[in-house]
Amino acid sequence: MPRIPRPVPPIRLVWNRRAAPKARPAVLHLDGDTSPSPRSTVRGRLYQGDNLDVMLALLPELEGKIDLLYADPPFNSGRTYQVRVGRGEDSRRPASWRQVPGYDDRWPEPGTYLDMLAPRLEVMHRLLAPTGTLYLHLDWRAAAHARVLLDEIFGPDRLLNEIVWVYHGPSPILSAFKRKHDSILVYTKSSRYTFNADAVRIPYDEATWKAFSSSRRAGFGKRPQLARGKVPEDWWYFPVVARLHSERTGYPTQKPMALLERIVRASSRRGDLVADFFCGSGTTAAAAARAGRRWLACDRSPAAIGTTYRRLMMEAPDQRIQLWSSVRRRLTRPGGLRLRWTLSGRDLKVALPAKAVDGTSDSEIALWEVDWDAKGVFVSRSRGIRSWRSGELPSSLGHRYPRSGTYRVEVRAWDTLGRVGVAVHSVKV
Numbered sequence: 001m002p003r004i005p006r007p008v009p010p011i012r013l014v015w016n017r018r019a020a021p022k023a024r025p026a027v028l029h030l031d032g033d034t035s036p037s038p039r040s041t042v043r044g045r046l047y048q049g050d051n052l053d054v055m056l057a058l059l060p061e062l063e064g065k066i067d068l069l070y071a072d073p074p075f076n077s078g079r080t081y082q083v084r085v086g087r088g089e090d091s092r093r094p095a096s097w098r099q100v101p102g103y104d105d106r107w108p109e110p111g112t113y114l115d116m117l118a119p120r121l122e123v124m125h126r127l128l129a130p131t132g133t134l135y136l137h138l139d140w141r142a143a144a145h146a147r148v149l150l151d152e153i154f155g156p157d158r159l160l161n162e163i164v165w166v167y168h169g170p171s172p173i174l175s176a177f178k179r180k181h182d183s184i185l186v187y188t189k190s191s192r193y194t195f196n197a198d199a200v201r202i203p204y205d206e207a208t209w210k211a212f213s214s215s216r217r218a219g220f221g222k223r224p225q226l227a228r229g230k231v232p233e234d235w236w237y238f239p240v241v242a243r244l245h246s247e248r249t250g251y252p253t254q255k256p257m258a259l260l261e262r263i264v265r266a267s268s269r270r271g272d273l274v275a276d277f278f279c280g281s282g283t284t285a286a287a288a289a290r291a292g293r294r295w296l297a298c299d300r301s302p303a304a305i306g307t308t309y310r311r312l313m314m315e316a317p318d319q320r321i322q323l324w325s326s327v328r329r330r331l332t333r334p335g336g337l338r339l340r341w342t343l344s345g346r347d348l349k350v351a352l353p354a355k356a357v358d359g360t361s362d363s364e365i366a367l368w369e370v371d372w373d374a375k376g377v378f379v380s381r382s383r384g385i386r387s388w389r390s391g392e393l394p395s396s397l398g399h400r401y402p403r404s405g406t407y408r409v410e411v412r413a414w415d416t417l418g419r420v421g422v423a424v425h426s427v428k429v
Contacts, residue, residue: 009156010319013148015111023119026053026326032412033377035315035320043319044285044312047298048305049326051277054298055123064125066296067194067272070263070284072137072255073120074105076113081105083303084250085364085416097426098418102252103301113142118149120277125153126191127275133267136185137255143183152186160195161186164235165259169242186267194272199265200231236262249388250416251281251307260287268293282308289316302418310367310414313385336377339411339423346404346429348372350411351396352384365393372399374424389428401429 018393026049035042047054082099102360105112124134134154138146151159161185171178204226212226224230241247241254260283268274270292276284279297285308288295299305312321349372369383384394401407409425 006048009148009151011148012152013114015114016109018112018115023052023056025057025059028054028324028326030322030377031325032323032380033320034322034380036379036381041318042322043294043296043332044289044316044321045324046279046285046299046305046309046312046321047296047324047326048300048302049298050300051298052120052123052411053326055120055127055277058296059123059126062273063126065129065273066275067129067132067134068264068268068274068293069124069128069132070135070137070260070276071120071124071278072253072276072280072284073278074103074113074118075139076107076110076141077105077139078107079105081252083307083416094338100303102303105277110145113147114149117142117146121146121149121153124277125189130190131192131194132189133193134185134187134189135163135263136187137165137182137335138185139182140179143185148184150185150187154189156414158187158189159185160188160193161234165236166237167240169240181375184224194267195268196266196269199229200232200262202232203229222370232262242332246389249281250308251304255283257283257287261291264288264291265291280304282311286311286315289319303366303416304418305419306366306414306416306420310385313367313383314387339425341425341427343429347398348400348409348427348429349396349398349402350425352393352413364416365413366416368393368397369412370397370399370412371412372401372407374408378410378412380412405429 009047028047028049036139038423057162081102081104082097083102083279084097084099095134107116121136128134134148134150136146147159147162161184163186164181165184166181169180171180173179194347204224208224209226212224236259238256238259244256247257262282264274264287268288268291272293273296274284274288274293275296277296279285279299281304282297285295285297289312297308299308309321309323312319340351342351352365352368367383367385369380371379372381382397382399384397406428408427409427411425413423415421
């Protein structure tokens with residue numbers, strides 16, 4: 001595919017680059033599939049591995065083919081983040097929360113952070129379609145540096161918007177104004193790009209309606225179509241997930257669904273390919289699935305992959321999703337995974353005893369699934385999922401075989417840490 005020439009930027013970002021290990025395309029392995037039919041269209045792919053290695057591996061297939069790319073990388077915050085894995089805890093008492101390590105956002109110096117970010121933005125540019133759009137989500141710590149980087153990579157004339165996401169929340173700052181916004185830099189690959197204005201219109205304020213109703217001079221001679229609504233400004237207010245009880249997954253720095261839904265609706269069309277290579281809790285994938293887009297998601301953290309997979313199983317259970325990893329996944333046995341098998345004629349039932357569900361050593365089973373006729377790549381034919389709020393998990397799954405024979409049954413169980421356990425059983429019906 002011919003490369004789009006880049007204008008020479010008037011300003012370049014220079015820093016003390018350190019020699020980093022040479023990135024290499026990952027060797028990707030198909031670990032699982034949610035559709036029993038290979039003819040079914042794959043709507044989503046979830047990758048576990050270093051996102052730079054995964055993106056390099058996808059270049060031969062997808063260079064110039066991703067329509068929308070949202071990136072929410074670490075912000076260079078200097079903090080480590082924890083994943084909440086407990087249930088029924090008092091949200092007002094964080095010291096009592098049951099947590100496990102999530103991800104580390106500490107860097108020896110600002111240059112090291114840029115060493116991480118710059119090559120990933122370069123590959124993202126290559127993956128974008130000629131009409132594609134990148135949304136890069138950062139905050140005050142790195143947004144200024146990233147804008148100069150993106151000017152170099154895309155060209156300064158390709159900056160479409162700098163969106164400011166504003167939100168409320170407690171803050172300990174008393175020596176300055178409270179920092180309550182993030183910056184989202186929007187760059188397009190070329191002057192031809194997707195923007196669906198009508199898909200993101202919002203109602204006009206009540207004050208605007210009153211102004212135009214009371215005076216013909218309102219708007220300095222311009223009269224908007226009030227009933228149609230308006231295209232949002234470049235500052236957006238959405239509550240943070242901490243204030244959205246129904247959305248919380250427990251994964252740190254989770255972004256609200258409304259934020260990603262607006263991005264997906266604005267900058268992609270039905271059937272387009274949407275990607276997020278810092279997927280975290282999987283909000284982008286879930287928003288794309290809701291909107292009828294195809295999607296790719298990637299993260300190196302097992303907890304992020306487990307959270308995203310569980311979320312998609314609940315929110316898009318009918319979509320065909322494939323699981324990929326850049327290394328052979330080590331299937332272990334999470335503490336307490338003990339199965340009970342019951343065969344009656346051609347009906348097989350597998351059950352997780354109550355103690356296996358609630359008596360695990362350091363985590364709970366969040367999702368379990370069964371391939372009733374395992375023949376290589378695991379196919380999730382039946383599944384039980386623990387909801388985020390109630391904590392209930394279906395403890396038994398059943399299947400009727402259409403004909404007699406000997407079948408290999410494989411069970412996989414995901415715990416809240418993202419670990420995957422497996423049990424295999426041979427049954428003759």
